[in-house]
Amino acid sequence: MHEGHQSIMRHSDFAELAAFAAIVEEGSFRGAAARLGLRPSTVSHSLRALEEKLGVQLLHRTTRSVAPTEAGQALFARVGPALAGMENAIEAVNAHRDLPAGRIRLSMPRCVASQVLLPRLRAFMERFPDIQLDIAADNGFVDIVRDGFDAGIRLRESIPGDMVAVPVTPDLQTMVVASPDHLALHPAPRTPHELHRHRCIGFRQIGSGNVYRWEFMRAALPTREAGDTSPGSSAAQVPGLMELNLDCALVLDDPELMLDAAARGLGLAYAMDAICRPWLEDGRLMQVLADWSPRYPGFCLYYPNRRITAPLRALVETLKVS
Numbered sequence: 001m002h003e004g005h006q007s008i009m010r011h012s013d014f015a016e017l018a019a020f021a022a023i024v025e026e027g028s029f030r031g032a033a034a035r036l037g038l039r040p041s042t043v044s045h046s047l048r049a050l051e052e053k054l055g056v057q058l059l060h061r062t063t064r065s066v067a068p069t070e071a072g073q074a075l076f077a078r079v080g081p082a083l084a085g086m087e088n089a090i091e092a093v094n095a096h097r098d099l100p101a102g103r104i105r106l107s108m109p110r111c112v113a114s115q116v117l118l119p120r121l122r123a124f125m126e127r128f129p130d131i132q133l134d135i136a137a138d139n140g141f142v143d144i145v146r147d148g149f150d151a152g153i154r155l156r157e158s159i160p161g162d163m164v165a166v167p168v169t170p171d172l173q174t175m176v177v178a179s180p181d182h183l184a185l186h187p188a189p190r191t192p193h194e195l196h197r198h199r200c201i202g203f204r205q206i207g208s209g210n211v212y213r214w215e216f217m218r219a220a221l222p223t224r225e226a227g228d229t230s231p232g233s234s235a236a237q238v239p240g241l242m243e244l245n246l247d248c249a250l251v252l253d254d255p256e257l258m259l260d261a262a263a264r265g266l267g268l269a270y271a272m273d274a275i276c277r278p279w280l281e282d283g284r285l286m287q288v289l290a291d292w293s294p295r296y297p298g299f300c301l302y303y304p305n306r307r308i309t310a311p312l313r314a315l316v317e318t319l320k321v322s
Helices: 011-026 029-036 040-054 070-094 110-127 180-185 192-197 255-263 273-281 310-319
Strands: 059-061 066-068 102-108 131-137 151-155 163-167 172-178 200-203 214-216 242-244 250-252 268-272 286-288 299-304
Touching: 011 029, 011 040, 011 059, 011 066, 011 070, 029 040, 066 070, 102 110, 102 310, 110 131, 110 151, 110 255, 110 273, 110 310, 131 310, 172 214, 172 255, 172 273, 180 286, 192 214, 192 242, 200 255, 250 255, 255 268, 255 273, 268 273, 273 286, 299 310
Parallel strands: 102 131, 102 151, 200 250, 200 268
Antiparallel strands: 059 066, 151 299, 163 299, 172 268, 172 286, 214 242
16 A cells, blocks of 8 residues: 555545445346436446456346346445444434435435425425425336335335325315316217217326226226236126227327317217316316226335435425325
């Protein structure tokens, strides 16, 4: 060693080790970059610099996966717990602040951001001015761990079983809606079987590409339980639940676009009451087939089953419903 310089950890050393540990934990450069708030190219550069400095290959890289080499496993076994300990120490100090601070990255469908989250954020942001919310609105399913999100909001039935799920809406009810102009020209259907007489607006699910089949259940029958069925699955799993695969005149991939189209008299739309409410309250849409609308568990904020940060805990406490 020259004058002891080699025994001092430089900032670049810490950044490179943090990037390496994040890649291993997230399983991808993209996920590590999102978690660290960096560009993927920056994370990649840090990893290359660390490998060159140590003179060994730390990761096996393919177009589909990233996995530690034997040397990488040995390094992570030592570095991972140390970095986690540092994060816990910082979080412990954060707990002593008057107000928590930090960034929360959230993933959710666009309609949830618009109709569920944003209306409830003003009080939260005024109470916690040092918490930054970074929201990605994506109608497709997102792997929040792989993509570096702290949490997400999805329907309860869509959340993986190994996640902590906290309800942020009451149970939801689906409904069929149409504009007053459309109903003035086309009498409202009395049963789901009369829907073939109307133009219908379909919802294409991002990921599967399937058009969502409209579900109906007589009001007297029990509420659908989480896990009983999922969009596009067989209704035979739930007694009394009926699905219709309609020939839709218009298909869209965003619920709010569907409601906009329905309000313009383009046909009947099928959506959740939490999303329809503003359109119903101002009279742009009216509900039909109310006696056939099933209920099911609503939206939940979910996150990996690990120690929760103070900023995320504050958001959970603000949004949760009993």
